Amino acid sequence: MKRVLLLLCMLLFLALPVCAAEEIGVDTDILEQALPEEAYELMPEITLDDMPDFWSGTKNLLLRALAKTNGSLQSGLRLCAILIGLLTLCAVADMSSVNKFGGAVSAAGALGICAAFVGEFNAMVTMSQNTIQTLSDYSACLLPVLATAAAMSGGMTAAAALHTGTLLFSELLLQLISKLLIPGVFFFLAVATAEAALSSDALKELREFIGWLISKSLRIMLYVFLAFLSLTGVIGGAADAIAVKTTKAAMSGMVPVVGGMISDASETILASASIIKNSIGVFGMIAVLAICILPFLKIGVQYLLLKVTAAISGTVGLKPHVTLLKNFSAAMGYLLAMCGTCSLLLLISGVCFLKVVV
Amino acid sequence: MEAVRSYLLSVVAVCMITVVANGMIQKTSLKRIVRLIGGVLVLLVAIRPLLSLDMGKISSYLEEIDAGYALDTGSIRTTQDELLRQQVKETAEKYIENEAKALGGLLQAEITLSDGEYPVPVSVKLIGTLTPEQLQTVSAYIEAALNIPADRQEWRLYG
Numbered sequence: 001m002k003r004v005l006l007l008l009c010m011l012l013f014l015a016l017p018v019c020a021a022e023e024i025g026v027d028t029d030i031l032e033q034a035l036p037e038e039a040y041e042l043m044p045e046i047t048l049d050d051m052p053d054f055w056s057g058t059k060n061l062l063l064r065a066l067a068k069t070n071g072s073l074q075s076g077l078r079l080c081a082i083l084i085g086l087l088t089l090c091a092v093a094d095m096s097s098v099n100k101f102g103g104a105v106s107a108a109g110a111l112g113i114c115a116a117f118v119g120e121f122n123a124m125v126t127m128s129q130n131t132i133q134t135l136s137d138y139s140a141c142l143l144p145v146l147a148t149a150a151a152m153s154g155g156m157t158a159a160a161a162l163h164t165g166t167l168l169f170s171e172l173l174l175q176l177i178s179k180l181l182i183p184g185v186f187f188f189l190a191v192a193t194a195e196a197a198l199s200s201d202a203l204k205e206l207r208e209f210i211g212w213l214i215s216k217s218l219r220i221m222l223y224v225f226l227a228f229l230s231l232t233g234v235i236g237g238a239a240d241a242i243a244v245k246t247t248k249a250a251m252s253g254m255v256p257v258v259g260g261m262i263s264d265a266s267e268t269i270l271a272s273a274s275i276i277k278n279s280i281g282v283f284g285m286i287a288v289l290a291i292c293i294l295p296f297l298k299i300g301v302q303y304l305l306l307k308v309t310a311a312i313s314g315t316v317g318l319k320p321h322v323t324l325l326k327n328f329s330a331a332m333g334y335l336l337a338m339c340g341t342c343s344l345l346l347l348i349s350g351v352c353f354l355k356v357v358v
Numbered sequence: 359m360e361a362v363r364s365y366l367l368s369v370v371a372v373c374m375i376t377v378v379a380n381g382m383i384q385k386t387s388l389k390r391i392v393r394l395i396g397g398v399l400v401l402l403v404a405i406r407p408l409l410s411l412d413m414g415k416i417s418s419y420l421e422e423i424d425a426g427y428a429l430d431t432g433s434i435r436t437t438q439d440e441l442l443r444q445q446v447k448e449t450a451e452k453y454i455e456n457e458a459k460a461l462g463g464l465l466q467a468e469i470t471l472s473d474g475e476y477p478v479p480v481s482v483k484l485i486g487t488l489t490p491e492q493l494q495t496v497s498a499y500i501e502a503a504l505n506i507p508a509d510r511q512e513w514r515l516y517g
Contacts, residue, residue, distance in 0.1 A: 147429050151438075152434060152438060156434065163428075164428055171427075183363050184366060187366060191373075191374065200377065200381060202380070206370065206373050250475075251446075251476045254476060261449060265449045
């Protein structure tokens with residue numbers, strides 16, 4: 001009889017309600033409200049109320065975004081046709097001209113190719129700047145909510161460190177990209193154009209240095225951030241696990257018979273917060289992908305088309321002009337890398353928050 | 359960051375001017391002079407700003423960015439403590455009420471928790487209808503299971 005009564009009591013405790021997000025001090029409405037319209041259109045079926053499925057959400061996102069890149073493909077092909085046309089004209093003009101005008105053909109061709117390219121490139125720069133700014137603004141909403149949920153699920157130390165670190169690196173990256181790297185890409189283009197116009201190797205080292213500076217800055221930023229995350233995960237996780245175990249042991253020790261059941265009350269809160277944290281984390285990662293996927297695809301299409309153009313123009317164009325085209329595609333690649341680094345930083349951070357398990 | 363951009367711009371500009379000037383001049387003797395002047399200019403523009411580089415300013419810049427990104431763990435801990443206290447209170451009260459129900463009585467319990475770091479039941483107010491035998495059993499249970507002695511149990515019985 002006593003065993004039956006005890007079993008009934010235990011079943012009653014299992015029926016304790018799971019906490020809602022508001023009860024644990026987490027405001028999740030802001031995550032849906034802060035999403036830009038374009039991103040929201042790519043993920044209409046995903047809400048925070050149901051536990052979002054990451055893979056099907058990402059797959060649908062990708063398919064919808066791909067369908068919207070048609071315009072970008074058309075304009076990229078138009079640009080490539082203009083560039084190949086210019087290259088061919090310059091090659092023909094160079095073959096027909098007398099020696100003393102050869103330099104002028106090279107210079108005029110380089111400037112013409114640059115003028116044709118720069119309009120499209122400016123549009124891509126504006127798009128990537130807007131994307132990076134939007135990612136930064138959204139991370140300012142997402143990270144505090146995610147960090148609060150992670151802290152409520154028991155990972156106080158790890159969540160605080162991840163929150164501070166991610167926001168700091170995100171802000172540093174934004175400053176670096178907007179104030180140094182994007183102007184650096186324009187310097188890169190200017191030097192590459194001058195190099196092609198003068199048909200000389202004098203500026204080659206300077207151009208390679210600027211390219212190296214841009215790609216290495218992004219890589220170093222990402223590596224340092226990954227190192228920080230790895231250390232935080234290990235140190236913070238250990239501290240949090242000890243804190244939770246200490247609380248449970250202290251409470252179950254203080255109250256003789258039902259102490260274990262009372263200390264399990266703290267587990268209920270941690271479990272509820274953990275479910276909410278996972279939901280927010282998955283939604284947040286899909287939202288980050290939704291913000292960056294369309295610009296990423298558009299810039300990626302331009303980058304690939306320029307690569308192909310540079311490859312096929314080698315058969316007809318003058319060497320300085322072909323090198324110039326390769327440098328243009330490299331510049332587009334730097335823009336792609338900037339967008340990619342910003343979104344990767346947030347995605348990795350989101351994964352680390354999800355991995356905060358005590 | 360603006361300083362780094364200006365520095366890069368000035369280095370790029372002086373290099374390009376030097377190369378363009380070299381490219382435009384055909385006479386060898388003049389080319390030598392232009393190259394020499396260009397070299398001195400590049401040296402001044404590239405090296406001189408680095409001599410006045412202050413690492414302390416970079417450190418202050420990073421500190422400025424870092425300020426204001428700390429997570430408010432204090433308020434999260436407060437919310438966590440409140441939720442825990444609520445859960446512990448509800449759990450203990452339900453335990454007492456279910457014990458009384460199992461014995462055939464009807465009881466409403468109101469637990470008071472300690473103010474320390476870990477909330478544990480310290481006293482209880484009980485309102486309900488129990489026979490004297492049931493009361494004794496429940497009181498003994500409360501003392502044994504929740505560590506609340508009889509002098510901290512306040513009973514109000516009806517019927």
